[in-house]
Each structure stands twice: as structure tokens, then as C-alpha cells.
Amino acid sequence: MSDRTPALRLEGIVKTFPGVRALDGVSFDVMPGEVHALMGENGAGKSTLMKVLGGIYQPDEGRIFVGEVPAVMTSPLEAKAKGIVFIHQELSLAEELSVAENIYLGELPRKRFGLVDWARLEQQTNAILAKLRVGFDAKTRVGDLSIANQQMVEIARALTVEAKAVIFDEPTASLTDAEKVVLFDVIAGLQAQGVGIIYISHRMEEIFKITDRISVLRDGSYRGTVKTAETDEESVTQLMIGRKLDLSRNEIHHALGDVALEVRGLSCADLYTDVSFEVRRGEVLGFYGLVGAGRTEIAETLFGLRDPSAGQILLDGRDTVIRSPAAAIALGISLVPEDRKGQGLVLGMNCRDNMTLPQVDDLRAGPFVAEGAEVAIFDQYRDRLDIRTPGWKQLAGNLSGGNQQKIVIGKWLSMHPNVLIVDEPTRGIDVGSKSEIHNLIRELAAQGYAVIVISSEMPEILHVSDRIVAMYSGRIMRTFTAEEVTEDKLIQAISGLTPENVA
Amino acid sequence: MTAPTKEQVGGFLARQGIIVAFVLFMIGFSMANARFIDPDNIMGVIRSSAILGVMALGVTFVVISGNLDLSVGSMMSFSTIVVLDLHDKIGPTLAIPAMFALTLGLGAFIGFLVGYLKLNSLIVTLGMLSAIHGLTLTWSGGKNMDIADKEGTWFKVFGQGDALGIPVPILLFVLLAALLGIALAKTPFGRKVYAVGGNATAATFSGIRRARVVFICYLISAFCVATAGLIQASRSLGSQNTVGQGLELEVLAAVILGGASLLGGSGTIFKTVIGVLILGFIQNGLLLVGLQFYVQFVVTWVIIILAVWLDIAAKRGKLWSPIA
Amino acid sequence: MQPGTLSSFLKRGAIWAFIAAELVFFTVAGEFLSVSEKTFMDIDNMLLLFKQSAPIGIIAMGMTIIMVNGNIDLSVGAIYAISAIVLLDSLTWPVFAGLGDGVIPVAWGLALLSGVALGALNGLIVWKTGVDAFIVTLGSMLGYRGLVFMYNGEQPTSHLNWTLVDFAEAQWLGLHTSTWFLLGVTAAIWFLMNRTVHGRNAYAIGNNRSAAVNAGIRVGPHMMINFMIIGFLAALSAVVFYSESGSVNPNDGELYELWVITAVVLGGTKLTGGAGSIVSTFGGVLAIQLLRKGLTHIGADTETVNLVIGLILIAVLFLDRQLNVKGKEELKV
């Protein structure tokens, strides 16, 4: 490969933020037609590096080459003009506008006098949408689409221009398996056209499935590049976290306690119907299903954010009505929500205050907040969860995605709940921390907590759960024990193929 | 296009830019007119800023919680008229609590609309600006309200009295500022105000009752307005129906000058106080230098923009906005 | 029908239903409360309604763009006053003495130019400093008002040009000159927002600013153009109004921003940006003017007018919210 010119080459990129050296002399290149994985722990600097490439940040030092030409990109527009397309980690869509307008955001086809050429727009868009095999058309309002479909709109943007390089920053975080297949087809298509692709993901199986080479960042510095075919998960992980990872299940044997939470015949509008299950103290109950199966909505009901239309919730055997999150918290329920930025964090507030927010009424010295106690809690969970931040004063918004997630987890763990519900707990979290969080979940169960884990990742669900509830379209299809479950059975259940076997 | 004024504005300047600006500004005016730093003048400015200041304290809570309050001027007229009218009818001892109760009632109504019904605060308080004005006119019949016995009443102590050699309005202002400043910075409630303003959804997910927090912020604002009305009424012992007209914008200007973000989630009482003083001294300083009143408008404009600009420039470490 | 179409239809329909309700109410109430023999729905009265809506309405069209764009402009009242001064004062400038009535288009041009320039200044500050538009225009609302006073001390600026007055008072095809301007502006802005790239980008910016930035839309220039448009429209509103009245007080146009914003919000434009419709804003403008006119018609006194207008605003906001609640689907946050 090395005799050809790279599609994109980075040389000694340095980028600092106040108090953080996010990138420390990073160099690597992407060949035309290559899928190049960029890996690293949370906060390693992947997104920052890509934002430098995409013209959103200016590097403090270093150079970028597109083909053989040195390129200075001071705006996303310039990056795009040079053929660099950036599919963002966070959805970056205008919800009120149509799919077509979003795909061609910033470059709507024009007629004379600055008029929009609607006909051309629609035709081009529909051509792209056909390639993506999606079930919506050019005129659909993006706000009316599901998150997964919105992600597809985002991906569609990669197909609008003659790209030299396309950057995918964790594109599969909210996609179903079927959509992933489409995405990988799209990537293969781009590859065939000789486009260089940078692919960021924490999901090893994807990385090994579609990438050619893997480059690793750690703490902002470049740790090397390996050919995917010549390596394995373990050595990549070691490169990323600097040590070997213990992936065995943390099997502390303990007896199951009483039923902490029982749900009988719970329904909520047309979101989910007739849901019944129970969780015992010391047990981890997994909820598996496709995005949109209604798992999050059940969690929100248990946390007082939705009123059920039928059914009962029993806590420690007592029939309970939960009207608000405040009430749920008082009853000992914690929820780690799925959207960390929107629901989990006050981004403009510091890490410590975010972490202690639900218990600020209890952490008191007289009428005042006991700040010492808060710092103690923060320190405890920073160490336990390995949160990378210069200190508790850092604003939550300045942390990397994964570290933000850890703050949210710490926030709810520190409440010592009776029932802990975690919704997609490791979305966007690197492998090291992921297994740390898995261990933590097992450990909490061992300490007598009742834990509900909602996840769209099969390995995760299989790894942490004692029993698994499989959901399809708002209904429970089946409940498995850890012993009986297999991947096949699970996939069957969540695709709605076995409606008769209700546990 | 963005000029790379890359060098970091020092950390101190970043956080305390408004105070630096204030000091520079005071020095500038003192050199232009020696009377400016005459203790009597300074006392006078602070005293006459007290009314605006007290109102700004409450509005700071509202703004940090992510809302606006454009009804404070109109509400202040209401408080003033009501307490003056009741003074002669039921005596000052009853008139004051009655007026506070009524004003708090208005605050509760707004708090209910914005907090519990989740209506947009800009429009609600715009509507209330007009509605409360109507209420005031109905109460007074459109007439000026004056206390009959201006010499004999002890009521004048709030606006005209002294305690420990300090005018009572200043005392009330300082007292309230200290109280509310501590409440905001140090108590769980204050923390919740910041959380609600910073991200209402996340606050709710953290078990904070958003509606209640917003509601209380409007009560605090109404309480401050009532106090301002009390000072105003006691100071002049008589008033027109329009006494507070337009104050809402001055109050907002002061809060903004203090660095509170209109998006919510940031700002402090201390900085608001500085903002109030800056506005008061601008007005006073320009009058002393002999400029026409309308020059104040232009100067206030420039100062507001500069203050806010430098504040955010310091935070982002760049003078010019990164917007392409 | 696509999902969301029904709710947006209801939402857009609400303002017209409100207008209908007002018409019925004032017609009926007028029978009892008004001393006039003419009914409220009298055709001449309705023509007047359009005419009287023009000053606020023309600016409201600009405010819709600004708010869709995710900004707000509080300085329109002051821009309106400055443009009026330029219009009336320039009619008397000795340099133009030779032009006769030919000075009129020149004065119009100068007034409109001042509006554009002041709008551009707002836009430039918002763009270059990154200070929020609410703050920038709150400042310039004061600052521009200061300029108004500095221009001519505290005196009104006056010049009655009867040719101009006759033109402005004229009726074409039954509609007043100002009505034509209002309709023309509405059509032009509708076209701009729905058919041009600039308009669609304005929606995108208001909807999701960082998405627009990431997509390479040049947010700054778009915002600046929109501020120039609203400056132009504030000036046009002044041109239309003062051509007919011939004299401007330095405090004219105060509180216009509030009326304008009220009309725009009544029309359903989101205060957070990204959504809004020109046609509905037109409805909002009519609704407000109808309310003012109707209250006059039934002889309501000042306190009632204030009370009613304030409470109606809140009530409409409440109804609008109720219409937009997605029912059980919505989270309790």
C-alpha cells in the first residue's frame, strides 16, 4: 500500500483545551479504498481529531494533507469542499426540515436567483434513499423519524458529494442490526469507489468485520497502527488501555433475596402492553430488544416519568403509584437514562454538582449544601469508574462522551438505590470501562441491589444478566434464564417470531 | 476571517472581567468630574439604585432558572399604588403585609403559568406587563396615589430613614442581596435553580421538581418587587400609576451586565449587584459630566455589548466569535 | 397524510379560528355596547383593519424571519423611529431642493437605507462578537433610541408633503396604499422563506445551529442578511406610516417590538427558532389589530384594554400548548 498516495494524511497534530492536552502529536493516514478504524478509550481524543479534520477545530500544531496537497481547513465548508465528509457522533439534524433538506443541508440545489430546485432535490434524495433501503421519502419531516432513521439520514449525507474521505464517528450506536447491514453495504460501496474511510467505534466485532487497518490513540497520543487481519481483540485492547483486560464474568456467588420490584399487566398507551416481570434483590434482569421495542418507556414509567394506563407496580410487595422522578427516588429507584446529554447531565455545571444533584437535599450542613461531602462522593466514584477529568470543577460539557456517561452512572450509583435501572449503560463507552461497568453491575447485585439492565448489545446483555426479558414491539415475548439462553433463541424472540412462548 | 487573538485572557479577567470594567469605569469618571467620587454622591447613587437593585436580585433567580420576567416594572407600579392606597385606608401596619400578599399573589400566578403550565415566560410576562398595568389603573382609577399625612407617618422610614448612619433603602438592598446571594450559592435550592436553568430535562430526571423551583423563583422575584415598591412608596409617599414603567428593561440590562446568561444556568447575585451599580453610576456620571440624558442610552448600549462580549470572549479564549 | 401534518394543520388553523371568534364576539357585543350605527363587520371597517395592521404587520414579517433564524430583534421600534426621521428630514434638505416632488423617492431610499444599515450593524455585532441577539438588540434598542434623540434633540421631526400624504391615503382597487405594501411584503417574504436557499437555510440555522455550522452553512452572513431585512422592513413600515402622518416624535415606535413579537408568537412561530409560518404570522397580525380595534369599537376603557390584551395573550399561548401536547406520548418533563 505504501507506494500509493494516501487519501488523507495527518502529521503531528496537537490540540489543547484549557487544562487538557486532547491531542499530542498524532500522525496517521488513510488510503483510498481503505476502511481505517480509529480506536481508543473514552477521552482518548478520537472525536477531537476528527473535528480537526472536519474543519471544526483548528490544530495548534501539525499538518493535514488531502492527497499530496497540504490543506488548511478553517471551516466545515472548506473541509467539505476538499472532499472530507463528516458523519457526527451526535446527531446533527434540523428536525423541522424535510429529509431532503437535511441530506443536502448547506448545499441545496439551486436554480437561478438563489431559488431552491425542489424537483432536483427530491429526485437526488430519493435516489440516495433507495440505496439505503429505508422506508421514508424525501419530504418526510426529520423530527417524525425514529432515532435510527435519523441516523440513516445522517449517513445518507456521505453519499451526496464526491468524497475523498468519509469519517464515521460511532455511526452504529443507535442502529439495529438490519440497519447496520445497510450501513456496511454503503461503506463497501464507498470503498469500491476508492474513498478513504475513517471508522470510529468501540464495538470490536464491527471493527474486525469491516476495517482494513486499526490506529489506536491513548490519552491524546498516537499508539500505532496495525493491520486488522494480523491482530486480535486482545492485543488491540492492550494497545488501547495499556494493560491486559480481564473479560471473565465477575461471578460472586450469592443468594437471591426477596422480590424487590414486581410489575403486573402494565400498559402505557400504545407504547407497550401487558408487561409483567419481577426482579429480586441480588438479581440482574436484562431487557433485550430492538430499538423502539418499548424498553425505555417501561423504565420511564417505573421512574415516574409516564403514567401507565393499566397495571400495577409493586415495590417490596406493596402496590405503589409513582408520579414523579422525585417520588421514584424517594422509593429507592434510580434510572441511568439513555440520553446522557439531554437527560443525564447539566452540561454547564461542574462534574461534582452533576454527580450529587439527586441527593443535594440530603447532603446538608444546616441550611447549606455540604460541599466537602460532595467532593468526597465525587472522588470515590471518579476512582471507582476511572473518570478522566482534570478535577471536579471541570464542566460536564467538556468531558468526552464516555466520561460523561460515567458521571451519570456515578450519579445514580451514589444514591445506593434498591432498584437500579440502567438504560444502555455503556453506549459510547470504551472496552476497558465497559467491562469495569459490567463488573460493577454484577457487584451491585451481589450487594443485594435489584438491577435492571436495558441494552441493545447482545454480548453485554448475555454477559451481565441473570435472566433476560426479550421484547418485541411493546410486548414481552419471552423470559430466559442465563442457563437456557442462547444467541439464536434471543434473536428469534426479539424479532417477534415466537409469539406463543410467553414465559 | 476570525482574527486569531489567540492569547488567553487571564483567568482572573475571565471570571472577574465585569469588576475590572467597573473599576476602570469609576476611575474614568472620577477623572472627568471630581464630584463623582464625593461620598455623598456615591451614597446618593447607591440609594437611588436600591430600587432597581432589589428588583434585579429577584430577576436574577428567574433568569438563572432559564426564564425571563418582563412584568417586574408593571408589578412594581402595582405594589407602590396598592400600599399607598391602603396606607390611608387600613394603616401602614396592615397595608404592608396586604401589599406583599397581593404582589406575591401575582408572582404566584406567573409562577403557576410558567412553572406548572410550562408556558413561555417571555410571552407570559409580556402579557402580565400589560394585564398588571390594567389592574393598577383599575385599582387607582387612573389617579395619582398620595398619602394624606406625609409628615406624620412612620411609613417613610423605608425610603427616607437612616439606621446606623446608612439610608434604609441601602440597608434593605444589602440585606436582601446577602440573603439571596447565600441562598443561591450555598443552599440546595440554589443548586436546583442552576440545574433547572442549565438543563430542565436533566434536572427532572434527577428528581428535581422543575415546576416548583420555577414557581419559587417567581415568588422570590415578586417578593423583591414588593420590597422595591415599598421603598419607592415610602420614599415619595405618593406616586403615579406608571412609576415602574420601563424598569423591566433596566433590570434586565443590569442582570445581563452582571453576566447572567439569558439561556439560564449561569449568573450570581454578586455580579448582578455590580451590574446594578454600573448602570446607576453611568447615569449619574453622564449627568455630572453634563451630557444629555439620551447620551446615556448610547453609552449604556456600548457598555452592555462590550461587557457581555468581553465576558464570553474570555470564556472562549477568543475575541471574535467562531461563527462562520 | 404524513405524521405531524394534522397537528400542524390544527396549529395553523387555531389563529384563524381565533380571528373568527373575535369577529363574532365584537359584532355581537358591538350591537349592545357601541353607539355607532355601523356594524363591526362593515366592509369599510374591514378595509381599515388591513390598513391599520400595516405598520406592525410589515415589521412582523421581518420578525418571523429573525425568530425562525433563532434570533430576536428588540430594536425594531427604534429603527422605525430613525428611519422616519431620515425620511421626513431629508425631504427638507437643501441639496434636494431642486428636485421638487422628485425628492420623495430619494427620501424613501435614504430612509430604507438607514434601516438596512442599522439592521446590518445589529447583525454584524451578533455575528462577529457571538453575543446573543436578545442582548445585542436590547442594547441597540436603547442605543438607537439615543441616536433618535441626538438627531434632533427632543423635538419632533416634521415635514408635511401633501403629495406624499395624498399618495399614502389613496386607495387602489379599494385597498389602501399601506394595505398593498403589507400584502406585497407578506408575499415576498413567504417566497423568500419557502422557495429560496437563503430561506431554507434560515430554518436550518434556527432549528439546529450546530448542524447548520457542521453542514458548512455560513451562519453569520445569513443572520446578518436577516437583520438587514428586518431593518429594511422596519424602515419600510416607517416610510408607509410617516408618508401619511408627516411627523415623528422621538419616542414613536416604543413598545412596537412587543406588539410585533406578540403577533408573531400568536401566529405560532417558535421562540426557540426553526419553525414558523409567514401566513400564520399574517393571521397573528390581524388577530392583534382586530382585538385593538374591537375593544375600541365596544368602547372599552384603558384599563380593560390592557387587562384583556395581556390575558388573551396568555390564553392563546395556553391553547396553543394544549393543541400541541402529544398526549400520552409525551414525557412528563
Add this chain to the structure above:
Amino acid sequence: ETMTIGITQNNVGVDSYQTTYEKAFIEAANANATVDAVVLDAGGDVARQIAQMEDLIQQEVDAIIIWPTNGEAVIPAVRKAHKAGIPVVVTNSNIAQAGFDFVASFSGPDNINQGARSAEIMCDKFKDMGIEKEAQVVHITGQPGYTTAIERAKGFEDRLPEVCPDVTVVDTQPGDWNREKSQKVMEAFLVKYDDIDGVYAGDDNMGVGALNAAKAAGREGIIFVGATNFAVGYEAMERGEYWGSIYQSPVDDAKAALQTAVDVLQGKDVPFLNYFDTPKITQDNMGDFSKPVF
């Protein structure tokens, strides 16, 4: 046969004068069986006032009384009424000369004359005190841009040098007809000038605001002269704190306006400038006047 008379007022409710005027007007109209009144208020907004003129014309009232928000801006609207054959009476504050052709009559006080009289009151007092050679005066004007404010200021400033050529007006700032604003302005004056002998305020509301400021600062011996004697001003005169003012009754003002309109409609001869008298009032002669009701 009844006549319908429409009135569009300036800004009811901002001060007692206008409110009392409105009440008196409605009372007078009710007392007259032949008059039906449509009473409107422009809220200080020219555009609204012009719209109200148009509405009244459209409603085909028999006569219109206007209290102009701006003496020039309403002229075309007045011309419209004139063209529609509806006589217009201007009340309280006149419109500009260019509109005189379209107006049946003006009824109200002579504001220039009032300003001049205030100057005379002040000058006479200075002469009594023997300080007419060095006295320094500050001037607080009404709402900027408002005809009454402009005329009173002009009357005062033209007349004062005629009667007391050595008295200097050291500063002028507007108080917006607002007591609180005026108090603020006066506070600044007091710091700025060690020696202030007299204050002329465009009305008593502002005059009393200035008086409050002086009292709070402990400055004594200042001569306060106002205009439109309000109850607060009258009381301050009783206490000996406030020297003089101009006595102007809104009730007279309202009655005169209505009567003028009725006279016009009945074809009577009315003078074009129908001033009602507004005499000087000082501590010396205040016994001759009853305390104002507003």
C-alpha cells in the same frame, strides 16, 4: 335629535390630570341629553390615535375632539375628518399651524403663556429675596417631544431673560412628567451644582419629585415653581415647601372641549383659539383657589 361626539385622548391613566379630564368629560356628556359620546384613548401612540380617527370617521360621528399625541402627525388624519365633513375640535394641546385650516376650534390652556407665567412667578420671588442678580435655576421638562412640554419650556425660557436678565438657567433635563424620574434628575443636579436657587418643573408632579430630592439631600431655600397645580403641589405649598404653580383645571378643560364641540355643531360662533384661563398660584394667593381634586 342627539349628536354623536367622538373623542380620542392622549394617554389616560399616566397621570391624574388626564384621568380627571376623562371622568369630567364623560360626566359632562352624560349630563347633556343631546350628546352621545364615544370616548377613546390613544395610549400615547400616534399610530393608534390616527387609527382611532379613522374609526371615528368610518363610524360617521358628528364631531371629533382630539387631544393630540403629536401636534403634527395627526394633521392628515384631521384633514380626512374635515374632508368627510366632520368638524374637529382640538383639546388641551394644539396641533401645528399647518392643520389649522381643517380644525373648527382649539379649546385648552395657552401653554406658552403658562411657561411665561411660571418664569414671572419665579422672577418675582427672586426679586423679593433680592437674589435676582445671581440666582441659578435648573429646569426639568416634561416628556420629550410632547407639545405641551415643548411649549411650556419655550414660554419659560423666552420669558425669563426678559424679566430677570441676570438669572441663569444652568441645566435642563427631561423628567418625562414622571415624579420618580424627576427626583433622579434632581439628585444629580444637587451633586453637580452647589448653588441652586430655583427649580422650574413642567408640572407639579415633577416639581414635587424634585422637592423630595432636595429634602432628602437636606438642601433648603430652593424656590420650586411648577405648572398644572396638582394636589401634591398644593399640599406642598401649604407646608411652605413649594412656592408656586399654574392653576389649571382638567374639569374646565374637559367641559370647555365638549362645549366647544356642541357649539360648533349647533352652528354657533366659536373663537378659533378658545383658551380657558390658567392663573398663577403661589403661597401668597393660594387661599383663593380650592385644592385640586387630582
